Amino acid sequence: SAVISQKPSRDICQRGTSLTIQCQVDSQVTMMFWYRQQPGQSLTLIATANQGSEATYESGFVIDKFPISRPNLTFSTLTVSNMSPEDSSIYLCSVDWGRDGVNYGYTFGSGTRLTVV
Amino acid sequence: AQKITQTQPGMFVQEKEAVTLDCTYDTSDQSYGLFWYKQPSSGEMIFLIYQGSYDEQNATEGRYSLNFQKARKSANLVISASQLGDSAMYFCAMRGWNDMRFGAGTRLTVKP
Numbered sequence: 001s002a003v004i005s006q007k008p009s010r011d012i013c014q015r016g017t018s019l020t021i022q023c024q025v026d027s028q029v030t031m032m033f034w035y036r037q038q039p040g041q042s043l044t045l046i047a048t049a050n051q052g053s054e055a056t057y058e059s060g061f062v063i064d065k066f067p068i069s070r071p072n073l074t075f076s077t078l079t080v081s082n083m084s085p086e087d088s089s090i091y092l093c094s095v096d097w098g099r100d101g102v103n104y105g106y107t108f109g110s111g112t113r114l115t116v117v
Numbered sequence: 118a119q120k121i122t123q124t125q126p127g128m129f130v131q132e133k134e135a136v137t138l139d140c141t142y143d144t145s146d147q148s149y150g151l152f153w154y155k156q157p158s159s160g161e162m163i164f165l166i167y168q169g170s171y172d173e174q175n176a177t178e179g180r181y182s183l184n185f186q187k188a189r190k191s192a193n194l195v196i197s198a199s200q201l202g203d204s205a206m207y208f209c210a211m212r213g214w215n216d217m218r219f220g221a222g223t224r225l226t227v228k229p
Contacts, residue, residue, distance in 0.1 A: 033216065042208060043162075043219045090160050094217075105152045105212050108162035 002027050002097050006109030013083055013116050020079045021112045023093035028073035037090040049076050083116045119144045121211050121220035128225050130199045138194040138223045140209030150212040151192040157205045199227045
């Protein structure tokens with residue numbers, strides 16, 4: 001499967017500031033997915049990032065708050081802007097992976113544990 | 118719209134025993150994939166097992182097996198011979214044509 005390097009692994013940020021999370025994949029992938037996991041909750045899809053086009057955001061997530069870049073087929077960033085304590089979550093990037101022609105779903109980065117104080 | 122339901126917020130199992138984690142789903146898609154992931158306290162998401170909607174046999178991966186009942190729209194995870202390291206959150210997920218949706222998760226605790 002693809003290997004994803006995600007950083008930072010954790011950060012503590014002041015409210016009102018922004019944090020950019022980076023994901024680097026060891027192979028070229030068409031789509032990258034960004035998820036948020038609030039404390040004690042499941043994963044919620046924020047947006048899908050395709051190279052060369054605007055990211056597609058899910059209901060409840062907007063570009064001004066979570067701008068995404070996808071400059072090439074191996075890299076993407078998610079910025080959490082103007083942070084508040086409610087943004088404290090784990091943020092995960094993911095990509096498709098398959099084996100022997102079968103799509104096995106997603107592989108994930110190690111996650112970014114964000115605390116906003 | 119796709120929906121994944123995990124009705125067990127928490128489960129306990131004795132070490133070396135088997136445990137079943139429940140998952141039901143709802144979709145209008147004919148082709149879909151069902152997945153189970155493990156999330157330890159470190160936060161990473163670890164892929165465990167996959168079942169395609171057209172697969173006739175239940176998937177198995179080592180100590181993990183997926184009890185797939187298509188008519189009932191259920192995809193339960195069975196962990197055999199539980200180990201202390203199996204203590205974690207477990208998420209059921211379904212892949213449609215374009216993205217993946219996750220259930221609420223089940224926290225499994227293995228007792229020594």
